[in-house]
Amino acid sequence: MATGNSDSFSRDYLDSLLIETRYMNSDTPSTEFTLYGETFASPIMSAALSHMDHFMFPGAADSLVRGVVAANAVFWYGMAPDEDIERFAAMGARIIEIIKPYADRERIYKKIEHAEKLGLLAVGIDIDHGFAEDGSPCICFGDPLRTLTTAELADICKASKLPVIAKGVLSAYDAEETLKAGVQGMVLSHHHNRIEFAIPPLQALPNIIKVVKGSVPLFVDCMIQTGMDAFKALALGATAVGIGRPLMAAIKNDPENGVRDYLLKANQQLAKAMAYTGCTDLSKMDPSVIHFPAR
Numbered sequence: 408m409a410t411g412n413s414d415s416f417s418r419d420y421l422d423s424l425l426i427e428t429r430y431m432n433s434d435t436p437s438t439e440f441t442l443y444g445e446t447f448a449s450p451i452m453s454a455a456l457s458h459m460d461h462f463m464f465p466g467a468a469d470s471l472v473r474g475v476v477a478a479n480a481v482f483w484y485g486m487a488p489d490e491d492i493e494r495f496a497a498m499g500a501r502i503i504e505i506i507k508p509y510a511d512r513e514r515i516y517k518k519i520e521h522a523e524k525l526g527l528l529a530v531g532i533d534i535d536h537g538f539a540e541d542g543s544p545c546i547c548f549g550d551p552l553r554t555l556t557t558a559e560l561a562d563i564c565k566a567s568k569l570p571v572i573a574k575g576v577l578s579a580y581d582a583e584e585t586l587k588a589g590v591q592g593m594v595l596s597h598h599h600n601r602i603e604f605a606i607p608p609l610q611a612l613p614n615i616i617k618v619v620k621g622s623v624p625l626f627v628d629c630m631i632q633t634g635m636d637a638f639k640a641l642a643l644g645a646t647a648v649g650i651g652r653p654l655m656a657a658i659k660n661d662p663e664n665g666v667r668d669y670l671l672k673a674n675q676q677l678a679k680a681m682a683y684t685g686c687t688d689l690s691k692m693d694p695s696v697i698h699f700p701a702r
Contacts, residue, residue: 410603411603411604412600412603413597413600413601413602413603413604413605413607413629414599414600414629414630416604416605416606416607417597417605417607417608417609417629417630418630420607420609420610421607421609421630421631421636421639423699423700424609424639424697424698424699424700425697425698425699426635426638426639426680426683426684426696426697426698427684427695427696427697427698428683428684428696429683429684429685429696430683430685431685432685433682433683433684433685433687434682434687435678435682435687436678436681436682436686436687436688437687437688437689438450438674438677438678438681438688438689439688439689440647440689442481442528442624442646442647443528443529443570443591445501445528447479447480447481447501448478448479448480448674449478449479449480449670449673449674449677450637450641450646450647450648450677450689451480451634451637451647451648451650451670451673451674451677452475452480452481452482452483452626452647452648452649452650453471453475453480453481453482453483453484453649453650453651453654453666453670454483454628454631454649454650454651454654455483455484455485455503455505455531455574455594455628455649455651456471456483456484456485456651456654456655457484457485457486457487457505458485458486458487458548459471459655459658462655463655463658463659466662467655467658467662468484468487468491468495469494469498470658470662470663470665470666471654471658471666472495472498472500473498473663473666473667474654474657474658474664474665474666474667474668474669474670475500475666475667475670476498476499476500477664477666477667478666478667478670478671478674480670481501481503481528481647482495482500482501482502482503483502483503483504483505483531483649484502484503484504484505485504485505485507485533486505486507486547486548487504489518489521492504492521492522492525492527493525496525496526496527501527501528502522502525502527502528503527503528503529503530503531503572504518504522504527504529504530504531505530505531505532505533505572505574506518506519506530506531506532506533507532507533507536507547507550507552508532508533508534508536508537508552508553508554508555509550509551509552509553510544510550510551510552510553511551512559515532515563516563516566518530519563519566519567519569519571522569523567523568523569527569528569528570529569529570529571529572529591529592530567530569530570530571530572531571531572531573531574531592531594532555532560532563532571532572532573532574533574533575533598534554534555534560534573534574534575534576534581534585535574535575535577535596535597535598535601536552536575536598536601537552537553537554537555538554557584557585557587557588558588560573560584560585560588560589560590561587561588561589563588564588564589564590564591565589570591570592571589571590571591571592572590572591572592572593572594572626573585573588573590573592573593573594574593574594574596574598575594575596575597575598575601576593576594576595576596576615577595577596577597577605577606577608577611578611578614578615579614579615579617579618582614582615582618582619583618586618586619586622586623590623591623591624592623592624592625592626592646593615593619593623593624593625593626594626594627594628594649595608595609595611595612595615595625595626595627595628595629595645596608596627596628596629597629598629599629599651599652607629607630608627608628608629609627609639609640609643609645612625612627612640612643612644612645613643613644616644624646624647625644625645625646626645626646626647626648626649627640627645627647627648627649628648628649628650628651631648631649631650631651632650632653633673633676634672634673634674634675634676634677634678634679634680635676635677635680636648637650637673637676637677638676638677638680638681638684639697641677641689641692642684642686642692642693642694642696642697643694643697644692644694650669650670650673653669654666654669654670657669684696
């Protein structure tokens, strides 16, 4: 890993967290998960991948969709043409579409209007994708982007009939500002090492929980790879988690069933950890079962 790689820090932090077992009076757990009024088999979701067919091979995105639908999980997806989102919805996916902070703000509103017509589960905004590597405004696949103000995000939230989620929250400050704007969810993420030396999302989680106080769901991604990782995040107060790059590897290994099998196995791992710690359902998650590394 390169010096300062945020993915490495996130992985090391996850691996440093230890679990205290609690067997007495435990029972077979339920991983059933409700989000924005709909119920799913698990709080383990796909992370918001983008341009799958470009980065992998034609049909990779459809493989991802089929697997997530078969696992009865929430399907997140990022930058994509409208016709792709339409096709994913027709395949039965319950979609949360992440929209870039386009410099042409009208394009954001048009994407949200399209998502509303399709009846998506929610939409999100990448608040962390406004800048390029040199700190100048980012251009992503030819599209100029620009960071949002609190007032602009508030206008977007007011205009949307769907829940609006802020993706890229890693501080109490951004949690306060996006909550002030009216978001109905936050993704704690450093966007796959978008900035070096970023605090691991799980390490940022406690301070953000203090700001949010249970008012909106908190989602965690970045190096969440297994059901055990998911358990640690959920026990510490996350609402749900996203798995990203491991699903890309699963598609390469088995385009037909790889994603489904990976998500089902991760959910089995989550259920095991819940059973071994006395957490019989997601409402019984207890942060005191997680032990932090000695300082």
